[in-house]
Amino acid sequence: MNKVEFMRQLEKLLQNISEQERQEALQYYGDYFDDAGPENEQAVLEALGNPARVAENIRRDLYGAGYGDGYEARKPVTGRELTEYGTFVEEPQNQGNVWQNQAAQTGTAQSKVAQGATAQGAAAQGTMAQGTAAQGGAVQGAGIQGARAAATAGPAPAAMAAWPGQSIPQPAPAWGNAGQGAQGQSKKAGKEPMSGGVIALIVILCIIGAPVGVGLLGGAAGIVAGILGAVLGLAAAWFGMILGFGIAALVCILAGLFVCVVGVVGIGIHPLAGLGLVGGGLIAVSIGIFFLMATVAMAGVATPAIFRGIRWLFTRKKKAA
Amino acid sequence: MVFNTGAALLDAIVLAVVSKEPEGTYGYKITQDVRQVIDLSESTLYPVLRRLQKDDCLEVYDRECAGRNRRYYKVTSRGWAQLQLYESEWRSYSKKVTSLFGGKG
Numbered sequence: 001m002n003k004v005e006f007m008r009q010l011e012k013l014l015q016n017i018s019e020q021e022r023q024e025a026l027q028y029y030g031d032y033f034d035d036a037g038p039e040n041e042q043a044v045l046e047a048l049g050n051p052a053r054v055a056e057n058i059r060r061d062l063y064g065a066g067y068g069d070g071y072e073a074r075k076p077v078t079g080r081e082l083t084e085y086g087t088f089v090e091e092p093q094n095q096g097n098v099w100q101n102q103a104a105q106t107g108t109a110q111s112k113v114a115q116g117a118t119a120q121g122a123a124a125q126g127t128m129a130q131g132t133a134a135q136g137g138a139v140q141g142a143g144i145q146g147a148r149a150a151a152t153a154g155p156a157p158a159a160m161a162a163w164p165g166q167s168i169p170q171p172a173p174a175w176g177n178a179g180q181g182a183q184g185q186s187k188k189a190g191k192e193p194m195s196g197g198v199i200a201l202i203v204i205l206c207i208i209g210a211p212v213g214v215g216l217l218g219g220a221a222g223i224v225a226g227i228l229g230a231v232l233g234l235a236a237a238w239f240g241m242i243l244g245f246g247i248a249a250l251v252c253i254l255a256g257l258f259v260c261v262v263g264v265v266g267i268g269i270h271p272l273a274g275l276g277l278v279g280g281g282l283i284a285v286s287i288g289i290f291f292l293m294a295t296v297a298m299a300g301v302a303t304p305a306i307f308r309g310i311r312w313l314f315t316r317k318k319k320a321a
Numbered sequence: 322m323v324f325n326t327g328a329a330l331l332d333a334i335v336l337a338v339v340s341k342e343p344e345g346t347y348g349y350k351i352t353q354d355v356r357q358v359i360d361l362s363e364s365t366l367y368p369v370l371r372r373l374q375k376d377d378c379l380e381v382y383d384r385e386c387a388g389r390n391r392r393y394y395k396v397t398s399r400g401w402a403q404l405q406l407y408e409s410e411w412r413s414y415s416k417k418v419t420s421l422f423g424g425k426g
Contacts, residue, residue, distance in 0.1 A: 028348050028367050031392050035349035047363040054364040061368035 003033045003041050006051055013055035017062055025058050198223065198241065201291075218247035238303070245295040252288025256281045326359050333407035334358055335369050336378060336400055345382065345395035370394060378403050 010029060014022045029048075036044045048054055198219065222244010226237045263277030326334070338354045339346055346354075352366050373379040378400035383390040396404065 024371065025367065027392055028370070031347060032349050032352075032363075034389060035347060035391070044363070049362075049364065054367075057364050057368055058371075061371060 001045060003045070006045060006048070007033075009051040010055055013051055014058065017059060021058075021062060029054070195223075195226070198226075216248075218251045219244055221247060238298075238306070242295055242298045242303070245291050245298065249288050249291030249295055252284050252291055254288075256284030256286075256288055259284060322360055326361075329407070330411075331359075331361075331369055332373060332378075333404065333411065335366070335373065336396060336404040336407065339379060339394050340396045340401070340404055342395075345393035347391050347393050351394065373400070376403075 007026065007030060011022065011026055014025060033041060033044055201219065222241050225240030225244055228236070228240065259281030260278050261281075263274045263279075263281055265274070266277055267274030334355055335351065338351055338358075341354075348366065348370065351370070352361070352363055355361050355366065370379065374381060374394070376399075377397055379394050380397050382393050382395070384393055385391075
């Protein structure tokens with residue numbers, strides 16, 4: 001491929017536009033070669049790449065899609081296409097149905113592409129395509145950087161298809177290895193310990209009823225405090241829960257005892273109701289004691305253990321570093 | 322470069338490059354000059370020039386050079402107006418972005 005051949009192919013590819021437009025374009029590219037000078041002819045050929053691509057850029061502009069199409073239509077990067085200036089256009093095997101070909105090739109390439117296909121495609125590239133491929137790589141790089149948030153970068157067709165005239169049977173578009181988009185690893189905040197248990201306890205409290213209602217409020221306060229604490233930090237949540245448990249325990253025991261006393265007094269008046277009250281009061285007291293135990297366990301046993309665990313984590317990190 | 326150059330910005334850059342030469346300049350040189358600023362594939366410039374020419378922002382003339390006619394591009398009065406619009410738009414745009422980034426640069 002040299003300048004003359006390039007120009008001849010370009011002219012042939014531009015048959016379907018008006019004579020004036022064709023002459024303008026040919027004038028421009030003729031000038032381009034002349035101004036680059038014979039010593040740069042190969043470099044220019046490589047930079048321009050496939051004449052079909054050059055022709056496609058010209059036609060695309062003329063037929064209303066506008067070059068703006070190639071620039072601004074940024075497709076979602078999840079698609080396996082990279083729209084960028086210097087849009088990649090597959091080599092039309094049959095000049096009549098450029099668009100269909102393009103679509104078909106893109107489709108099949110997508111399904112067929114395997115990891116090994118890169119090497120195959122690279123082998124299929126002529127020497128001229130190398131410059132293009134390199135350029136594609138650069139553009140693609142930019143695309144990946146832009147798409148970092150989307151995490152999956154669409155591989156760009158880095159290889160141009162075979163040149164017309166040369167008989168390479170099936171131009172296999174090689175997909176440049178897109179590399180890996182930065183994957184935002186968001187560490188989730190650790191689960192609140194015992195929150196499930198707390199909820200279960202609250203449900204039980206609800207079932208048991210009135211005497212422990214205040215205790216329930218205490219527990220709810222603990223949860224609210226726990227949630228607030230989670231915003232500030234897990235430690236605060238932990239202590240909020242301990243506090244809530246403590247309040248719940250205190251309220252349960254006090255309310256239970258009060259109901260018991262009322263019940264004992266009431267036995268004289270209405271024995272059955274009095275006994276019921278005493279029973280309910282005792283249940284409330286037992287729940288209060290359970291909360292008290294939980295509070296003691298959390299505050300006195302688990303908390304120091306957690307601190308030890310955290311200290312252990314830090315010393316381990318230090319060792320690793 | 323991680324940022325995309327949209328059509329309007331590309332028009333603005335090309336107009337600015339051509340406007341630097343009062344006598345006009347030619348395709349190869351415009352490409353080289355634009356490439357000093359942004360990464361641009363070599364086959365992209367022609368459609369841009371053609372479009373600007375159709376929009377009466379650029380005019381062309383041929384001048385004899387080393388035994389052949391070379392096509393020159395020159396900014397028209399309409400092109401100058403357009404360039405000024407682009408420049409003021411760019412200033413306000415880049416100012417906002419810069420101030421958002423903390424006013425450095």
